[in-house]
Amino acid sequence: MLHWVKNFNLNLIAIDYSINSPGICILKEGQPYYISYIKPKSGTKKQQGLQEEMNLLNDVTLVNQPEPNVDKQEMTRVLRHRAIAEGICNLIAEHTNTDEEYKIYFEGSSYGTSRFGTNSLIDLASASSILKSYLIDRFNVTVLEVYAPTTIKKHAGKGNMSKMQMWDVYINDESNRESGLWNFCQEFKEDKKIMKPLDDLVDAYFIMSYVRSL
Numbered sequence: 001m002l003h004w005v006k007n008f009n010l011n012l013i014a015i016d017y018s019i020n021s022p023g024i025c026i027l028k029e030g031q032p033y034y035i036s037y038i039k040p041k042s043g044t045k046k047q048q049g050l051q052e053e054m055n056l057l058n059d060v061t062l063v064n065q066p067e068p069n070v071d072k073q074e075m076t077r078v079l080r081h082r083a084i085a086e087g088i089c090n091l092i093a094e095h096t097n098t099d100e101e102y103k104i105y106f107e108g109s110s111y112g113t114s115r116f117g118t119n120s121l122i123d124l125a126s127a128s129s130i131l132k133s134y135l136i137d138r139f140n141v142t143v144l145e146v147y148a149p150t151t152i153k154k155h156a157g158k159g160n161m162s163k164m165q166m167w168d169v170y171i172n173d174e175s176n177r178e179s180g181l182w183n184f185c186q187e188f189k190e191d192k193k194i195m196k197p198l199d200d201l202v203d204a205y206f207i208m209s210y211v212r213s214l
Contacts, residue, residue, distance in 0.1 A: 014207035023200025
């Protein structure tokens with residue numbers, strides 16, 4: 001789908017943000033590099049083992065968030081969002097050239113989806129805003145854009161694509177055959193459900209792919 005072009009004069013970052021498993025795609029040395037800062041013990045024991053395998057790939061970094069405080073009080077929620085934002089910034093700094101400018105792109109929330117209640121959407125929007133603020137404070141951010149999910153889906157194929165359909169496009173795109181992550185994912189090509197954080201990383205990939213196509 002995409003010819004990755006080297007550009008060492010800036011940092012391109014694509015983020016599919018969620019509180020439990022944010023997916024991040026960085027253009028690193030001309031190729032996509034994937035990061036996820038996941039909630040501890042995400043998935044089954046088998047999936048956790050596969051996550052450990054993923055973390056050994058040459059184009060993936062998976063890091064467990066600190067154990068979340070389950071207290072529902074507002075202070076602890078905001079403190080968790082800040083801790084996640086700081087952790088993501090540290091990971092981005094580790095894999096980018098902090099002397100150069102940053103162009104950062106997010107996918108917006110899908111407000112029509114039924115799996116989020118109003119409070120969850122507000123919490124997600126709050127957490128995302130905190131992350132954006134941390135990114136601006138930490139890096140020389142010259143571009144910060146948010147794209148509608150339909151825009152990213154249209155780029156992948158059509159505007160109403162499901163996550164599974166986007167997964168199918170990614171997994172069958174042999175232009176990614178040099179990617180360690182893409183080759184790792186071939187093992188799950190026939191699976192009917194995508195394990196975390198692969199779905200978020202694939203979304204981040206398509207955000208980056210869209211940005212590079214402009």
